[in-house]
Amino acid sequence: MRKFHRPADNRRPTAARKSDPRAVALRILTALEKGHRTLDQVADEALARVSFPEKRDRALVTTLVYGVLRWRNTLDYTIVHFSRTPLQRMDPAVLNILRLGLFQLRFLDRIPDFAAINSSVDLSKQAGLGRLSGFVNGLLRSSTRHPGEPDPPDMDKDPVQALCVTKSFPEWMIRRWIARFGIEETVQLCDFLNTVPPITVRVNGLRAAPEQVAASLAQEAAGVTPGRHAPEAVSFSSPKVPVHEMTAFGAGWFQVQDEAAQLIGLLTDPRPGQRVLDACAGLGGKTGHLARLMENQGRIVAADRDTAKLERLAGEMTRLGITNVRPMTLDMLVPEQLKDAGGFDRVLADCPCSGTGVIRRNPDTKWRLSEQDLARLQNDQIAMLTNLADHVRDGGLLVYAVCSMEPEENDAVVQSFLKRRPDFAIDTGVAADVPAVAGFTDDPGFFRTFPWRHGMDGFFGVRLKKNG
Numbered sequence: 216m217r218k219f220h221r222p223a224d225n226r227r228p229t230a231a232r233k234s235d236p237r238a239v240a241l242r243i244l245t246a247l248e249k250g251h252r253t254l255d256q257v258a259d260e261a262l263a264r265v266s267f268p269e270k271r272d273r274a275l276v277t278t279l280v281y282g283v284l285r286w287r288n289t290l291d292y293t294i295v296h297f298s299r300t301p302l303q304r305m306d307p308a309v310l311n312i313l314r315l316g317l318f319q320l321r322f323l324d325r326i327p328d329f330a331a332i333n334s335s336v337d338l339s340k341q342a343g344l345g346r347l348s349g350f351v352n353g354l355l356r357s358s359t360r361h362p363g364e365p366d367p368p369d370m371d372k373d374p375v376q377a378l379c380v381t382k383s384f385p386e387w388m389i390r391r392w393i394a395r396f397g398i399e400e401t402v403q404l405c406d407f408l409n410t411v412p413p414i415t416v417r418v419n420g421l422r423a424a425p426e427q428v429a430a431s432l433a434q435e436a437a438g439v440t441p442g443r444h445a446p447e448a449v450s451f452s453s454p455k456v457p458v459h460e461m462t463a464f465g466a467g468w469f470q471v472q473d474e475a476a477q478l479i480g481l482l483t484d485p486r487p488g489q490r491v492l493d494a495c496a497g498l499g500g501k502t503g504h505l506a507r508l509m510e511n512q513g514r515i516v517a518a519d520r521d522t523a524k525l526e527r528l529a530g531e532m533t534r535l536g537i538t539n540v541r542p543m544t545l546d547m548l549v550p551e552q553l554k555d556a557g558g559f560d561r562v563l564a565d566c567p568c569s570g571t572g573v574i575r576r577n578p579d580t581k582w583r584l585s586e587q588d589l590a591r592l593q594n595d596q597i598a599m600l601t602n603l604a605d606h607v608r609d610g611g612l613l614v615y616a617v618c619s620m621e622p623e624e625n626d627a628v629v630q631s632f633l634k635r636r637p638d639f640a641i642d643t644g645v646a647a648d649v650p651a652v653a654g655f656t657d658d659p660g661f662f663r664t665f666p667w668r669h670g671m672d673g674f675f676g677v678r679l680k681k682n683g
């Protein structure tokens with residue numbers, strides 16, 4: 216029998232002490248609720264400080280954290296059903312311990328019920344909440360004695376509430392998606408966003424061909440298949456080692472990138488020798504693609520306001536053998552910072568957004584984002600495009616992209632920008648220029664991918680041509 220729990224104590228773990236994966240998961244969930252940091256940031260920081268008794272424990276932390284975030288509403292519905300204390304009055308740590316325990320009971324077949332319950336009781340003691348361990352024990356045991364969810368709201372009478380509970384999404388998202396896509400497609404969208412995504416990579420054509428990369432990946436992973444839409448995409452599952460330890464990764468043969476994001480690089484269509492600004496470059500997913508399309512010739516200024524990200528971007532370009540990228544810390548909301556940037560043939564504005572198109576990768580978005588955030592994000596997106604417009608050369612392209620499916624961040628941003636800048640127009644020649652994106656481009660020239668229809672992340676993109 217595998218032992219899951221550790222003796223109770225309240226000390227903080229150190230690098231020398233082996234950590235309990237459930238305690239690490241609890242720490243990540245609690246930290247996420249406290250601050251404004253993203254799941255990736257919080258998880259990277261927590262995992263860098265710990266070591267585990269068994270290799271698979273690290274994967275268990277990820278399964279627990281992502282699972283609880285994916286299914287939070289569904290889990291809370293059961294907790295409310297069995298508890299006399301309302302959720303709002305529950306100690307946040309106890310609530311997360313209950314969610315972790317219930318997630319294991321409901322969703323993880325490989326963990327026996329007694330192990331899930333006992334480890335949750337231990338966790339409450341470790342967290343200094345021993346006085347509530349009886350409550351944790353009782354609630355989790357009750358849920359196993361009455362298995363299955365308590366009856367959810369009636370789908371015919373109240374589809375919004377029913378889907379909030381059964382698909383675990385906030386009310387405002389379900390409401391707006393039903394209004395836009397109808398009930399059937401909203402169900403499909405929610406189901407898609409609740410799946411664990413496969414690993415999709417973009418082959419770095421500067422160093423290797425897709426067949427070569429696929430052959431290498433097949434030695435270290437299962438289900439290696441070519442992409443369906445992007446010509447240099449390859450997907451796989453169940454890697455035997457972490458992706459960054461794979462042979463092809465070390466050789467700089469690929470970057471991890473969903474197919475929809477790859478199509479944005481193609482939409483930007485930079486040419487060898489051009490001057491290109493990647494205005495919100497982040498860790499360089501799209502920068503690497505632009506450099507590959509430019510055959511590593513010309514110049515890419517990779518800008519972001521976050522210097523730490525740009526440091527990682529620089530390392531990533533070295534791994535990929537890319538030499539035409541210059542990282543620059545710039546804030547796109549401060550036009551003075553751009554004054555010396557000059558003109559560019561292509562400007563890619565892959566703007567910060569709500570991220571509703573990538574919720575399967577970032578399930579914390581469900582609980583972090585509010586509907587009011589959309590207006591703030593829209594304001595920033597319009598301001599960034601307006602600030603960047605002066606830096607596009609005549610005949611050049613400003614490409615706006617977001618991993619959001621929300622109209623406020625899609626069509627509305629473009630319309631507002633075009634009112635301010637009549638010297639730009641939507642480039643309607645996209646389909647002819649870039650065949651790979653033709654199937655995703657509608658009449659005015661808007662590129663859109665819908666997760667449940669196309670089997671990839673949800674993205675919006677448009678090419679705006681200056682004095683075209």
Ligand SMILES: C[S@@+](CC[C@H](N)C(=O)[O-])C[C@H]1O[C@@H](n2cnc3c(N)ncnc32)[C@H](O)[C@@H]1O
Nearest residue numbers: 495496497499500501519520546547548565567
């Ligand atoms: C959607 S992410 C970019 C992802 C990246 N292009 C990629 O493909 O990997 C948006 C980026 O915008 C950056 N950002 C946010 N506000 C900014 C601002 N005012 N100026 C410049 N960059 C900003 C964030 O740090 C983040 O890296």
